[in-house]
Amino acid sequence: MRDVEHSIQLVPDYRVHHQAPYRLSIPMATKLKRQLEELSRLGFIKPSNSPCGAPVLFARKADGTLRLCINYRGLNRYTIKNNYSMPRSDELFGRLAGNRFFTKIDLRSGYHQIRVAADDQLKTTFRSRFSHCEFTVMPFGLTNAPATFQRSMNDIFRDILEQYVLVYLDDILVYSRTLEEHLRHLRDVLDRLRRHGFYAKLSKCDCPIAFYSRQLLPAEINYTADEHEVLAVVNAARHWHHYLHGAPFTVRTDNSVVQAFLTKPKLTPRQARWWRDLSEFSFTTEHIKSETNRVADALSRRPDHDQEHIQLSSISVTTVHHSVIDEFRPDYRDIHATLRSGKTVPNYSLGDNDLVYWHGSPGTREPRICVPSTGQLRVRAEAEFYDQAAAGHMGFHKTLARLSRLYVWPKRKDFVKDYVAKCLTCQEVNSVNHLPYGLHQPLPIPEGRWQFILMDFIGPHRPPTPRGHDAILVVVDRFTKRAHFVPCRYAISAREVVDIVFNRVVRDHGLHLSIISDRDPRFTSRFWRRLHEVYGIQLRFSSSYHPQTDGQTEITNRTLGDILRKIVRDDQQWDLHLAHKEIANNHAVSPATRMSPYYCDLDYHPRVPADFLRPSQLHPDTSCLALDD
Secondary structure (H helix, E strand, O other): OOOOEEOOOOOOOOOOOOOOOOOOOOOHHHHHHHHHHHHHHHOOOEEOOOOOOOOEEEEEEEOOOOEEEEEOOOHHHOOOOOOOOOOHHHHOOOOOOOOEEEEEEEEEEHHHOOEEEEHHHHHHEEOOOOOOOOOEEEEOOOHHHHHHHHHHHHHHHHHOOOOOEEEEOEEEEEEEOOHHHHHHHHHHHHHHHOOOOOOOOOOOOOOOOOOOOOOOOOHHOOOOHHHHHHHHHHHHHHHHHHHHOOOOOEEEEEHHHHHHHOOOOOOOOOHHHHHHOOOOEEEEEOOOHHHHHHOOOOOOOHHOOOOOOOOOOOOOOOOOOHHHHHHHHHHHHHHHHHHOOOOOOOOOOOOOOOOEEOOOOOOOOEEEEOOOOOOHHHHHHHHHOOOOOOOOOOOOHHHHHHHHHHHHOOOOHHHHHHHHHHHHHHHHHOOOOOOOOOOOOOOOOOOOOOOEEEEEEOOOOOOOOOOOOOOEEEEEOOOOOOOEEEEEEEOOOOOHHHHHHHHHHHHHHHHOEEEEEEEOOOHHHHHHHHHHHHHOOOEEEEOOOHHHHHHHHHHHHHHHHHHHHOOOOOOOOOOHHHHHHHHHHHHHHOOOOOOHHHHHHHOOOOOOHHHHOOOOOOOOOOOOOOOOO
């Protein structure tokens, strides 16, 4: 036996621990009897008269065999803990840089090769239906056993540790730069083990490194982003159950969802099943930065899958960066060369910025840029009208209509549909659409702009912004669908609402004929009613507990909420983003009018940053393309 012995030091108020044996199945009991006989034959256990007694249980090892374990929790509760420093796996792996040859050695029954101090053997007593015995060697389950074993290994290899050998408990890794060095190092390590009486288990002297992935099922695609993160851990634990069950391990991830999931107070039935599966394992989570999680994110970080976010900058109307031109030319080389030579090509022209423009049908007054398939130009064009703050993630039809006003390429409808469908932000926060409730009694169709408006409050939002805003007043014109989003305090009075309406609506659009709103106290107050009676404005109220009456405002509120959740992430200063959201909402084509609210109200599209790519000699577009152009 080794010079190192395992001692068990107890606290002064120690109480004798004893517990009835666990009931075992007949196959388990047969296995237990055989193992006890083998341990007795090897001299690892002996009969005991100790008043202590811990129950016996089995744990399945990675190779499928059963390991005899003792439930020493009662003893460990009163054991003085040994704070011997254990090596960190990440630091150990850092020592392997530059080496090419590796050999892993796993010791056979490593703990059983350490003797328990004679005075402490009584404390290791365990009981079963077959015997009452104590260990003469260190058993599994003692709280200080890992520290004792690590200390013995460090003593054996102290002068060569981290030079060409790493030790973590009974796992030994020998590493070298050349084959000749490796044979010499391996011979030295094996000789030290032989001199100290440690033996290796040849069947375990390997180091498998595995990767696991699978395609999401159709139903799993609809899970939230957080549920996808938890599902990955659950599936990995199920797949490597034979490695992980019964052994502590660490989940290194670039998100904190898994740890929060384990302490979540309320779970759905599906999440409860996941929690039950994960509760069988003993693991901790360790957060790592996303950019360092290269192994797990290898596929998603392939360069050909990257979709870089466009960065707006000051651009000359007549000059485009040469890298854009270089990416542009391959798809349109012949057309570009013909136009540069001074010849004409039907429906195509060459702009001052050296880009090819398509004029489309004779009725189209504004040419559009031809976007090739090379590089990331189409992705960048799509991002301009979908991901930017002034775009607002407005969905397939509205994004396609806006993009088609400036760009053209074959099968762009399919490209936009695929781009929008893969947006993780939209999958996470979009509202659920459903069939309308009951019979509809629609309001009269307005005959002109800003004659009939809808009003509603969104809020209160907690906490308020630094400017004291905790609500949004939404005003929508029923004819053009154009909306105004005004940040305000949720507790404002009816007089303050009147000031906002006159400053933001009446000033620009004139007095309206009718207002439709819910039964908010500010809209039903005597002051509000009397003021609108003087101006001859009719007030209409939705039915109690039936917001569908004011359906247009409710839809706008939902759209605004979706946009804010997609854009405002890291702070609560949402009121600074409202101007961008109003632009995004009013630029989006309405399915009802097949025009954007801006175009329906102003008869033209206000300019956006992408419009600066148009030729300088052309005027702003005054047409609105069909959705399926």
